[in-house]
């Protein structure tokens with residue numbers, strides 16, 4: 001039984017069909033990552049799965065009582081309004097101090113409870129968003145480019161944390177990522193999207209698929225080469241690969 005499934009899902013936005021024929025299912029405990037070029041419909045697919053946009057065709061099925069923890073790419077906090085981390089984590093549902101302390105410690109930022117949201121670093125901010133998503137003890141974590149804006153070590157550390165959390169909670173993880181290197185090492189399954197599902201499967205299968213290569217293998221400054229050797233240095237090229 002899958003946690004979430006889409007059946008012939010299509011979505012129209014602004015008079016255009018931005019997603020069509022999407023059949024996918026996410027099972028308990030697996031890490032699935034959606035990759036695709038800019039404008040390929042990744043965020044729209046997550047929003048359809050979350051129920052924020054309605055399908056124009058097909059449907060999305062969620063397991064009854066499914067608890068979803070959502071980590072957005074960005075969240076605008078009005079800088080003129082005081083918003084301590086503790087209060088942020090108590091919205092919309094009030095949380096005890098102990099529970100807040102526990103979850104902040106879990107995501108590696110135990111000292112920020114009293115700090116204002118607007119004073120957090122990019123990495124701390126994303127960890128607080130993750131903490132909020134974890135408060136509901138989710139069956140599935142859904143992350144939309146949650147590491148955008150983080151540097152390479154920050155991104156790697158964030159995904160290590162996601163893997164630890166997955167192991168502890170046993171939750172599934174569905175994410176959109178532009179960091180192909182991380183995707184390839186950390187996912188059980190990769191879905192390559194371009195309005196429709198071009199190819200999907202285990203990372204090494206997708207990596208070798210002609211559809212994936214057509215999207216990422218040429219003219220992307222050698223993004224593919226990133227996976228074909230071990231390296232301990234950063235590549236600037238991967239930033240253009242999504």
Ligand SMILES: Nc1ncnc2c1ncn2[C@@H]1O[C@H](COP(=O)(O)OP(=O)(O)OP(=O)(O)O)[C@@H](O)[C@H]1O
Nearest residue numbers: 013014018036037038039040041042043044045242
């Ligand atoms: N509210 C909207 N109205 C009209 N068109 C939209 C709307 N939201 C998104 N689109 C269009 O739908 C397509 C898919 O957008 P989406 O944001 O899902 O892509 P994406 O793969 O997440 O892109 P990126 O990698 O740049 O974040 C794009 O062509 C976008 O312009």
